[in-house]
Amino acid sequence: MFVRYTALVAATASTALAVTSISDDQMTQYLNNGAVDLAVMYAPMWFFGQALDEPPCYPVWAFSGNVSTPDIYDTAHQTPPAPQCEYPDVGCGCRQPDVPIGNPGPAFPIYYTFSQCNATDVRVVYNLFYQKDGAEVADIIDTGHDYDWERVIIVHTKNTADNSWAPSRALLSAHSGYHNLLWGDIQNTLTTDQVNAGDAINPNGVQNNDHPKVYVSWSKHANFDTRNTGWNDPASQSLDNAFRSEDWWHFVDASDYIRSDNSTTAGQALGSANWGTGATSNPPSVQAGLCSQQLLMMNVTRNATSA
Template sequence: MTNFLSQGAVELATRYAPLWFFGQAVDQPPCYPTWAFGGSPNSSDIYDAAHKTPAAPQCEYPDVGCGCRKPGIATGNPGPAFPIYYTFKQCNETEVRVVYNLFYEKDGAEVLDLIDTGHDYDWERVIIIHSRNANNTWQPSRALLSAHSGYHNLAWSSIHSTLTTEQINAGDARKPDGVKNNDHPKVYVSWSKHAHFDTIDTTWLDPLSQSLDNAFRSNDWWHFVDPKYYIRSDNSTAAGKAFNSTDWGSATSNPPYVQESVCSVP
């Protein structure tokens, strides 16, 4: 573990990284993760106010993806590249936490031109907790999936579906399903508000449900982030300093903000 951390923890992060899933409902694609300071798959962020990615507008439900980056490819395929703004922290001698932050230009939509179910910008995350056991062996013990201002707190052994690194490298995604205790958890991003879950739920399409645990999520697209798109984002980095000094509106949970208290979340 010491070697992982001293080298910036990218290898640790990718070794147990989620496989991310995204879905559309009623033929409306979702917002898709993107770069926070004008970057792209072929260009890096530029960390100054002039390059801050603009927020996307709220549109009438169910058009939750209007104005923001969308997958842009037919369903049933891997989605395009996006960055992980990651941080890590050794909380004590027996626990290390790695945070996988995703950035969106907005979440939610308007309902009847009267109620905004979302807001400008959106930061969401998965936290993988690594624990050292009595045999001095490190292994992932829990996953915290951000959801509606809190977390789904899952023991590693209870995560519904996981894949091996070999399966990830082979391009496997939708299948196999329901296999536990492998290295890469399947994480399903809800369609409208981007909460994270370890299961699919395609039953509820009404606006209210999108802010609850029965929010719509499916597996129309999936993506495993390449290590070259991992951007360290704590306060020791240019990225982290830029995030901390930038106004994200009500989306306050940017990477360095979360990092400050990461050891005290459930």
């Protein structure tokens, strides 16, 4: 799996500290070309884990697509939700990684959107879709719901002193809010060379590179920049000490990015579909408020037990 770059990037990208910066002309070209190259250039490496020997739900196509067949954007092909099963069987009935732990996971799509919010602010959204989240507890309490949309938002900021752009912040969706992280504070990042080499587990603790490691929590799919394997009880899965690990990982290829704002067929279908009461943050709805400053204030406090 290789990160795709245009010839312009290869010729003119430079590094300030460690994260790669791009010129104003490059940013303009990226945006004019649909921003998929920009999205891939700073995309997360996604990690998934299992707890109590139970695998998680894994990202899937929203309209019955798969690794060899694209989505078909009509109601008849909307991917069905998966049932709630008894905890800890959080992955029953939905797509699972289906490869042994300690290996890269299979392909999945990113339903992406982007916006230039002002002259110095560009935002890219990486949306993942799951058939459900959570599980039943003692057959009486549902900790989850049909369908689940989660996302990472990367904010790119222009340095007006030299007209260069670089990522400045990442917002990781978690329990109806976001972990709001300065780029240099993200705990684990990878270089593009490491991504292209297939490296993922190591190194850890290296900051301010181009690709953040994002750990998806086992039951409810909240996103974190840290691992935490100390809590596998039902209540913790709705909190910041939710279980997340690195049993599988995947870097999404550019061919699996699906532009999903309302200017596209995909976005129009996603926006008009019924995702239930628990998964209302579909890509077009998030895009509609993407440039709101309130978005950056929707913080979820990092839990001190994260490791």
